[in-house]
Amino acid sequence: MANHRAAALLIASLLVAVAIADARLTLHYDAHGRGRCSSTAAYFVSDAAKVPALTCSEVHAVKVGETCFSIAQAAGLTQDQFLSFNPNINCEKVFIGQWVCIAATSA
Known part of the structure; x- marks a missing residue:
């Protein structure tokens, strides 16, 4: 399990590094995990200040028959809590064996 945490942390770090390196392009996710792009760097900075790490x-x-809601x-957890722990998840395409976060702490 530690390897999965390390991999998740590495991926998150790389995504942050890319966003910082090119602050012109940012992704914003709604409550359903659908993303949209924005090219306003100021919006990215203000969003980062509001969202705790x-x-x-x-x-x-994920096991057979499970959904984001059932997990x-x-x-x-509430659906909003689950989605905040898994901001990049596509709940319409979860698959058996997919790792999802079900508990998180502030950094």
Whole structure:
């Protein structure tokens, strides 16, 4: 499980590095995990200040028949909490064995 955390942290770090290197392009996600692009660097900076950095502390492997909603419910999370722990997830295309974060702490 530690390897998955390390991989997730590496990916998140690379995404942040890319966003900082090219602040003209930013991604914004709605509550359903759908993203849109913006080219306003000031918007990116203000969003980053509002969103606390989270570190995933517990993961779950998706099983047959599970959905984002059922996983969130089983973990005692609201849908909004689950999506904030998994900002890049596409709930319409979760797959068996996919790792999802079900607990996170502020960095």
